[in-house]
Amino acid sequence: MSELAKALTDLEENKVYQLVDEKIKNGVSPLDIIAECNEGMVGVGNLFSSGEYFLSQLIFSAEIFKNIMQQLEPLMPKSDAGDSASKVIIGTVKGDIHDIGKNIVANLLRGSGFDVIDLGVDVSAEKFVETVRETGARVLGLSALLNFTYPEMKNVVDALTEAGLRDKVTVIIGGAPCNEQVREFTGADYYAEDAVTGVNICKKIYQ
Incomplete structure (x- = not known):
């Protein structure tokens, strides 16, 4: 070290x-x-x-x-904002206002050269869908710290499906209540147990 x-x-x-x-x-x-x-x-x-x-x-x-x-x-060197492959949308889902973990992930992603679109906290499924559609980002990171808000992650995934965008974006979830069972429940593609894992998943997706 x-x-x-x-x-x-x-x-x-x-x-x-x-x-x-x-x-x-x-x-x-x-x-x-x-x-x-x-x-x-x-x-x-x-x-x-x-x-x-x-x-x-x-x-x-x-x-x-x-x-x-x-x-x-x-x-820092500027990434090509026009390249959708470099874009990652991230936000804390509706009903949750915690942002510590989300901010760490966002900062690490920026440090790794990704163009991060941080939607903040208490973000609705509609806002996530709208941003995916407008930006063409291929990765969406959903954060939740409160146990009762992780079902909102499923709402976001369902909304992406209804909008015809599910096959165009990789969904990663993270936060205290999340695990592989929650990932299966929500229909997300990946579960990141910590910020570094989340960044590594993004790098793997864009190899």
Whole structure:
């Protein structure tokens, strides 16, 4: 693990920002910096999964990562916005206003060169369908943190089918209540157990 990745895993906020500033001044690629931060976020996720970190630490790490992304975004190479194969739509489904996990995935996707269309939280099935139709995006990521909102993911998939768009888009679901059983229930194509897995699935789809 690099020094930057370890600092982020250890939640050493000031050290993280200092290391990022040094790397920028030394001409390190923004994508390489994000890759190191990605490694650190995986470390945080592992500590959270093992019970060593709590939700507060997870939120704190996401805030640090968000600040880094805001600093790096102007320096990042621009992807071809006209290429539908690079586009990923993401949003938290209707009835759920949580966005921590969604934001991490969106930032990691942008860092990997994808053109991310983030619809935010509490997004209706109609809005997802409309955006798929308008943008031609081939991947749709649905996020839910509340147990009672995952059936809304099925509503989105059903709405895509009714609109004749289901065979044109790959649907990935993620969030606390999700697992393979939920994926089968919703009719989604993939279940991502964490942000890094979600990004890797997108890369696999576009190989």
